[in-house]
Amino acid sequence: MTVASQVKQSLASIKSIEANLSSLAIRSQSKEAQQSFHETMEIMHDIQKDLHTRVGEMERQEEQYKGF
Amino acid sequence: MPEWVNVVIRSTSLIVVIFIIAKLFGKRHLSQLSVFEYLIGLVISVIAATVSIGLITPFWHGIIGLGIWFIIPFLLVLLAIKSKPVRDLVRGKGTVFIKDGKVMEDNLKKEKYSSDDLLQQLRNKNVFQVADVEFAVLEADGDISVLPKKEKQPLTPKDLGITVAPIKEPxxxxxxxxxxxxxxxxxxxxxxxxxxxxxxxxxxxxxxxxxxxxxxxxxxxxxxxxxxxxxxxQEKPLLLATTKKMQADMEIFALSTQNKQAKQMYTKNSQKLQKAIDRLTPFLSD
Known part of the structure; x- marks a missing residue:
């Protein structure tokens, strides 16, 4: 597996983590838990954006990794 | 009207009265009653029983007796809620049996407790050695309450310095x-x-x-x-595991890339993820 595809896989994982956290934040009963889940979800979102940009850079540098 | 019809009428109405009296006295458990309250209960039930089969004539004398035995204790109960001295008088006060780890022999004698009784009561509370007790008190209802020494108390997350997630009732x-x-x-x-x-x-x-x-x-x-x-x-443990894997991946990417900027970005995100993991662990581990 090339590095580019590994990074793409990580991008998918982080999206899944973000979605899971969001769902837990909605379902949790206690305010504290909701807040923790929500804040970590936002961290995940930032990381997701970084990874997304990185994937874009890689695709631009090496055309053959374009697409999934 | 034949006498048996009277018995039926009296019994039925007394069942209602006794039911209301029982409701008015609240939800206290039988074993929590003081001797005084217990005796009042006995007297009320005996009066009700004799009135219902017609041993007391006239019928109204029985009802008056029942009323007085109900109203005075009921007022005392109400008063006891408001005033501490009345409460101490009616319900009694607790007696300290063990203080600072030392048995108060005089108090034991006052409550007619032998050393065997004390040991038995302590064993009921899972304490087998008097030396483990910091403080013990005989409550007004006859039960003993024990505060074990700190080192003999069950371990709590706070003792271990572990943060745990708050939970609500399921x-x-x-x-x-x-x-x-x-x-x-x-x-x-x-x-x-x-x-x-x-x-x-x-x-x-x-x-x-x-x-x-x-x-x-x-x-x-x-x-x-x-x-x-x-x-x-499986959702929560799985989520924690994925997040940990994510963090590890970030470190690997940081190590394997030649691009300085990308290296920095991966390192920063790996640190962010570590913080997120620390924050989530109490909530995600069961």
Whole structure:
């Protein structure tokens, strides 16, 4: 597996983590838990954006990794 | 009117009266009654019994007696709620048996407690050695309360310095194969959501004996058919594991890339993830 595809896989994982956290934040009963889940979800979102940009850079540098 | 009809009428009306009296005295358990309250209960029941079969004539004398035996103790109870001295008088005060780890022999004698009685009561509280007790008091209801020395107390997360997630009471959403709508709404869930969860587990509502939702919205079920295995909720541990893997991946990417900027970005995100993991661990580990 090339590095580019590994990074793409990580991008998918982080999206899944973000979605899971969001769902837990909605379902949790206690305010504290909701807040923790929500804040970590936002961290995940930032990381997701970084990874997304990185994937874009890689695709631009090496055309053959374009697409999934 | 024949006498037996009178007995029927008196008995029926007295059942109602006794029921109301019992309700008015509240929910205290029998073993929590003081001797005084216990005797009052006895007197009231004896009067009621004799009135109902007509041993007391006229009937009204019995009712007056019953009323007085009810009203005065009831007023005392009300007064006891308001005033501490009355409460101490009516319900009695606790007696300190062990203080600073030392047995108060005089207090034991005052309450007619032998050393064997004390040891037995302590054993009832799972204390087998007097030296383990910091403080013990004989409550007004005759039960003994024990405060063990700090090092003999059960270990709590606070002692270990572990942060734990706060929890709320779980909601029981299915009983005997039927959905309970009110608890479901209290937890903020819809019937649709519940049906989807059951589908995920591969069971139908009719086969569920009990289903509860915890404060993280995880569903646990018990089925009528005990041969079927229901998987435990996996979502939270799985999420924690994925996040940890993510953090490890970030470190690997940081090490393997030649691009300085990318290296920095991966390192920064790996640190962010570590912080997130620390924050989530109490909530995600059961």
């Amino acid at each position: 909601q029981t959403v299915v009983m005997d194969g039927e959905i309970l709508y009110e608890p479901l709404a209290t937890g903020g869930f819809s019937v649709k959501w519940l049906e989807t969860e059951f589908e995920k587990l591969g069971v139908s509502v009719e086969n569920v004996y009990l289903a509860q939702v915890d404060s993280f919205g995880q569903l646990t079920v018990d089925l009528f058919d005990d041969k079927l295995q229901v998987p435990a909720p």
